[in-house]
Amino acid sequence: MTDSYVIVGDGVAGSSAAETLREERPDADITVITDEGEALYNRILIKEFAKGKLPEAPISIHDEEWYAEREIDLRLNTLVVDIDVENDAVTTHEGETLGYDALLLAIGGTPQQLPVENADADGIQHFWTFQDARQIKESVEDADTGVIVGAGLLGIDFAAICGAQDVEAKYLMRGNAWWRYALSEEGAELMHEAMRERGVEPVFDSGVDHFEVDDDGHVEAAVDPNGDRYACDFAGIAIGLNFNTEIVEETPIETDDGIIVDEYMRTNVDNVFAAGDITEFHDTILGERAQNGAWGSAKEQGTIAAKNMVEYGSAEFRWVSSYSITHFDFPFLSFGHPTLGDESIEATTGEGEWRKLALKDGKIVGGVLIGDLAPQSAYKQLMREERYVGDQTEALLADGFSVDDLTQTSKQ
Ligand SMILES: Cc1cc2nc3c(=O)[nH]c(=O)nc-3n(C[C@H](O)[C@H](O)[C@H](O)COP(=O)(O)OP(=O)(O)OC[C@H]3O[C@@H](n4cnc5c(N)ncnc54)[C@H](O)[C@@H]3O)c2cc1C
Numbered sequence: 001m002t003d004s005y006v007i008v009g010d011g012v013a014g015s016s017a018a019e020t021l022r023e024e025r026p027d028a029d030i031t032v033i034t035d036e037g038e039a040l041y042n043r044i045l046i047k048e049f050a051k052g053k054l055p056e057a058p059i060s061i062h063d064e065e066w067y068a069e070r071e072i073d074l075r076l077n078t079l080v081v082d083i084d085v086e087n088d089a090v091t092t093h094e095g096e097t098l099g100y101d102a103l104l105l106a107i108g109g110t111p112q113q114l115p116v117e118n119a120d121a122d123g124i125q126h127f128w129t130f131q132d133a134r135q136i137k138e139s140v141e142d143a144d145t146g147v148i149v150g151a152g153l154l155g156i157d158f159a160a161i162c163g164a165q166d167v168e169a170k171y172l173m174r175g176n177a178w179w180r181y182a183l184s185e186e187g188a189e190l191m192h193e194a195m196r197e198r199g200v201e202p203v204f205d206s207g208v209d210h211f212e213v214d215d216d217g218h219v220e221a222a223v224d225p226n227g228d229r230y231a232c233d234f235a236g237i238a239i240g241l242n243f244n245t246e247i248v249e250e251t252p253i254e255t256d257d258g259i260i261v262d263e264y265m266r267t268n269v270d271n272v273f274a275a276g277d278i279t280e281f282h283d284t285i286l287g288e289r290a291q292n293g294a295w296g297s298a299k300e301q302g303t304i305a306a307k308n309m310v311e312y313g314s315a316e317f318r319w320v321s322s323y324s325i326t327h328f329d330f331p332f333l334s335f336g337h338p339t340l341g342d343e344s345i346e347a348t349t350g351e352g353e354w355r356k357l358a359l360k361d362g363k364i365v366g367g368v369l370i371g372d373l374a375p376q377s378a379y380k381q382l383m384r385e386e387r388y389v390g391d392q393t394e395a396l397l398a399d400g401f402s403v404d405d406l407t408q409t410s411k412q
Contacts, residue, residue, distance in 0.1 A: 003028040005309060006090055006100040008080045008247075010034035011043065012295055013276025014106035015062065016302035017309075022070045024310045030072045031098060033090070035079040036129060039064055044295050046133035047157040050140070051164035059130065085251050085269050102309040105248070105259060105267075105274040106302060109241030114149065117210035123219040124211065124235040127154055136236070140165040143234035147171075147222040148200070149208055150238035151178045153293075153323060153334070156191070158236030160327035163198025170230045171195060172206040172222065182338040182368055184346055187354040190370050194328040203230070211235065241293070243278050256280055258291060263316045265305035273309055275301035283337075284318050285386060286365055290337060297321040320380045331373050336366030336383055343390075347397035355397065362390020375401045 005021050007014045010032050018032050040062045048054040067074035075092070082091040089099045111126035113119050123143070125136045140146070140161055146169035148158045155171070156178065162169035171178075177188035178195075192202045206228070212221040222230045243258040253267045254260045259274040263282045266273050276298035283290035292298070300319050307315040325332040330352055341358035348354050353371035357364055357379065364383040369376055378401060382389055387406075389396055395405050 003310075004099065004101050005030045005104070006098055006102075007032045007104045007106060008034075008090065009104075009106035009108060009276070009278075010036065010040050010074065011106060011108055011276060011298065012040065013108075013278075013298040013302035013305075014104065015040040016299045017104050017106060017275060017306040018067075018072050019070070020303045020306035021309065022072060024306065030070075031075065032067065032072055033075045033078050033080055033092065033098075035077065036131075037077050038130060039067065039074060039076070041130050043128075043130075046130050047127075047161060049130075050127075050133045050136045050157075050161045052137065052141075053164065056130075080247055083247055083251050083253075083272075085253065085272060088271065100271070102271045102273065104302075104305055104309065105253075105272065105278060106276045106298075106305075107244040107247070107274075108277045109243045109258075111154075111238065112240050112242050114208055114237055114239060116208050118213050118219070119211060119237075121211055121213045121219045122217055123233055124237060126237050127157065128241075136161065137165075139234050140167050143167045143232075145169070145230075145232045146234040146236065147208075147230050147232040148236045148238075149222075150236075150240070151175070151180065152238065152240075153179070153325070154238035155236070156195075156325060156327065158238060159195050159200040160198065161236070162234070163195070163200055163327075166199070167234060169200045169234075170222075170232070171200050171202045172208060172224055172230065173202060173204055174207050176204045178202065182334065183356065186348060187346065187356060187368065187370055190330075190352060190354055191328075191332075194330070198327075203228075241277070245278070256289075260289070263318070264308040264313060265301055265317060266308060266312065271309075273305045275305040281317060284316065285320070285383060286337060286340065286360065290340075292319075292321045294321040294323045318384075320383050322376075322380075330371045331369075333369045333373050333376055334367070335369075335376065335380055336364070338366035338368050341365045345393045345397060349397070349399045357393075357396060359390060362388045364389060364396075372399075378403045 045059045079093040146162045146167040148171045151173040206224040209225045258280045304317045322335045341360040343359045346356035355369045357367040
């Protein structure tokens with residue numbers, strides 16, 4: 001019997017799963033369905049396109065040929081609207097039904113809109129797809145002033161885009177620091193300074209109460225909850241994702257924010273798997289359920305899911321994810337789960353160099369490094385090994401730290 005696999009989503013999770021399935025099962029029927037109009041591209045690089053620093057071509061990863069050569073049936077511009085887990089079939093927006101032996105949902109998320117007046121006006125952009133990046137590029141090229149909302153890893157991409165495209169921007173943040181759940185004010189200040197150098201001014205204890213629009217419906221200002229008005233002809237909103245769980249709502253597949261899977265990427269339905277941003281997976285290092293929103297993690301989850309679709313239990317997802325920011329003159333890296341844990345330690349190790357580690361029960365579960373990334377491999381190794389380091393925080397934060405600097409501890 002030939003196996004048949006259906007994958008919904010052709011992001012890095014879906015695409016890497018298709019590649020692995022083909023390697024593992026040369027004769028299987030494999031179908032990849034995506035509502036986007038183009039095959040896998042590098043989502044990480046679309047910000048460089050919007051900045052005007054990269055042309056389109058190098059951003060594409062696979063063309064349609066790539067799928068054809070591997071006899072993978074790629075369906076572009078096709079939205080899956082229904083899943084029937086009783087009869088092992090999905091239905092597309094055109095009413096076509098495709099049966100499967102095993103199904104992978106690699107369906108990611110959709111950017112949230114601000115729940116305020118005029119949030120859908122012209123000139124207000126969200127950022128997820130290549131198509132979004134094309135529109136953002138066009139908008140910022142025509143803009144003189146901008147507003148950015150969302151003090152996290154995607155919001156800072158908007159700041160860098162405004163900086164690169166000479167848009168004078170205000171970055172409206174709710175608290176007193178960029179990414180305040182992961183950075184202290186001291187760490188965040190290095191980022192604020194870098195934004196200012198690019199012509200982007202952080203505005204603290206702010207946000208958006210409503211947008212004002214001109215007679216053509218184009219954004220012309222953001223008014224914050226304090227009543228302060230910021231003129232803008234471009235606004236970039238990055239306040240988080242809504243996970244694309246609508247298609248599983250009427251099924252027994254278990255969800256919370258995303259789709260719940262075990263460490264083998266399997267849902268509570270035996271032949272349905274999920275991978276990438278959409279998953280809430282059992283993190284074997286953290287010892288609890290977690291979500292990752294990072295390229296490398298999504299790719300690995302796709303590969304692991306595929307192996308388990310072929311033989312359940314054959315590969316476990318165990319991963320320390322990384323996310324770096326390369327917009328400024330200094331490096332920035334976040335790894336693991338820097339906003340979780342029960343304790344955090346931090347240090348300034350030199351001019352423009354700051355680091356923080358998040359610990360849970362004395363073990364590293366994540367961190368952020370600014371300026372000096374040298375200890376990243378050591379920290380990630382300790383995290384992977386789940387080594388108890390809670391009594392050696394001084395050594396961990398010392399300049400030039402290496403794993404050999406730790407004394408052996410008996411506590412585990
Ligand atoms: C601008 C930007 C910059 C980023 N920068 C970084 C970075 O520097 N480092 C990093 O590690 N990560 C970065 N990320 C995050 C990273 O790109 C994601 O974590 C990763 O791409 C997630 O991959 P995925 O395959 O899980 O989901 P996605 O890439 O979101 O793919 C899901 C796909 O499924 C499709 N889909 C959804 N529902 C359906 C349906 N019902 N029918 C058909 N198709 C459907 C979607 O349209 C989409 O194409 C960035 C993301 C963005 C947007």
